Amino acid sequence: MAEWWRILATDHQLSTSITEQFCEALLRSPPYSEHPDPRNKKDTIRIANSKTFAVICALCEMFAAPEMETTARKEFERLFTSLLIMVGSYVGVYPPSVIQENPKDPKGKPLIVIQSGNAKHIVPSKIAMEALRAFLVCTKCDKILDDLVNSWDLLDSNESNPSVVEAFAKSVSVNYQCYLPGMVTYFNPMLSSIYDSQRIIAVAFFAELISHHNCLDQTALELLLNSMLGRLVDASHVVRRLAIRGLGSIGKLDVENMDTLEWFGVYKYSNTVLSAMLGGMDDKDDINGDIALESMRGLCRVLEDMDHSYVEGSLINIILRVRSSFEKERPEIRAAAFNLFGVISRFSSGDVADSFQEQLHNNLVTILVHLNDEDKAVVKACKNALRSVGPLLGSETVKNMFQKHLIDTSLLFYAEFIADLSKNLATDFVDRMPMYIATCVAYFKSAWPVIKGNAAMFAGYLLASFPVELHSTVTNQSVFGALTLLLKDPSPEVRIKAAEAISSLHSY
DSSP: OOHHHHHHTOOOOHHHHHHHHHHHHHHSSEEEEHHHEEEEEEEEEEEEEEHHHHHHHHHHHHHTGGHHHHHHHHTTTHHHHHHHHHHTTTOBBBBBGEEOOOTTTTTTTTEEOOOOOGGOOHHHHHHHHHHHHHHHHHHTOHHHHHHHHTTTTGGTTTHHHHHHHHHHHHHHHOOOOGHHHHHHHHHHHGGGGGGGHHHHHHHHHHHHHHHTTGGGGGGHHHHHHHHHGGGGGGGGGHHHHHHHHHGGGGGGSSSGSSSSHHHHHHHHHHHHHHHHHHTTTTOTOTTTTTHHHHHHHHHHHHHHHHHHHHHHHHHHHHHHHTTTTOSSSSSSHHHHHHHHHHHHGGGGGGGGHHHHHHHHHHHHHHHHGGGGGGGGHHHHHHHHHHHHHGGGOOOOHHHHHHHHHHHHTOOHHHHHHHHHHHHHHHOGGGHHHHHHHHHHHHGOSSSSEEEHHHHHHHHHHHHSSSSSSGGGGOOOOHHHHHHHHHTTTTTHHHHHHHHHHHOOOTTT
């Protein structure tokens, strides 16, 4: 049978007709059907549709014929789109051979049997990948093959295949731009597919294309942006996350090389994109925080080049949303939140200057206790944030400390830094000292020993730096009582830092 398909591929007219019919079948037929799992009736398994699976196998053989190159190039966009969609659709799917008719069932319902022998070694996703690889070899797309040489196995995983699809999109954008308009046309209907896997592949491809806008005209770029906006309410959280990533790619656009009309066509979406990012930070179904993380990273990219007029009205709202992520368990989310806080400082001028400065002082202690976070990426993000906001605090001394000591590649002697900083804060912001101390005390209940210890030490240095004549303005007994309780903390690190803090309070 395989040889027959190779022979048919040698006839250009016949292979063209077959290819067109095959593409229609792949894009219109269901890739699989769901059935009860015979090993656990509460679960379901997915079994490849015999028609679409047969088409994939036939194409794989046809692409082996050298004469197939002309036909494959003619139908490049449709074949590429169809095959990549099928690769994603077949992840975790069983081959059709596992379905057998049950002669004992009077209703004639299929009996699902997990086959033994050679059948169980047939993996539809692997066959689809081989077909896609054979297609790229047939069309001599060596640059795509080189770019993806170590990524093929990652396609066979729902967790990693979006990143591989993005790599495909990037390679096509760089090396085969002429095929992009057609690909956009064929991928676009997949955004409305009833199958999550197909929507994920399409959105991942489109999300990457946005950052390569120079390969597309304005109409195509706006189509991509509208497509991403339409997927923000998708039932799949993976689709929503990828749509947020795509919208965040607006921040990668080469604005300097865009003409006025093109620039307006993109930036008229700015308010909508900003609202989408903020909405993503509050996604109620975002259990693991993936969408919030993507939203904050996207905001960092978008806000770096966005005009002040688009952001000023939302500045305080953004800060309040970001604050809720400072204490998230995932370090990636904490790092993204602190990075974003530093980025939004560029919008702190004009009418919102006073409001931003107030928010900055309200969050200063939080950034400083995480400056010694157990995660290195969080520490780096805090350094970046403090360097960015330092000039806005209103203290030349504190600003200079941040610029001099908070270098990304340098080791920070945290205790010494906090001790010196506390003295400067007590000199330049004496009226805010009670608030700083109260915030430190709130962190005595942190779930992380290192943060709890940082807060204890910081509170001690702040109290020790407080002018004697103003000691009465701080509720000493409550602070001292909280520090004393930390001496009984299960963590030795916390107990040591609490003891050090108390030892510095001899003047009270």
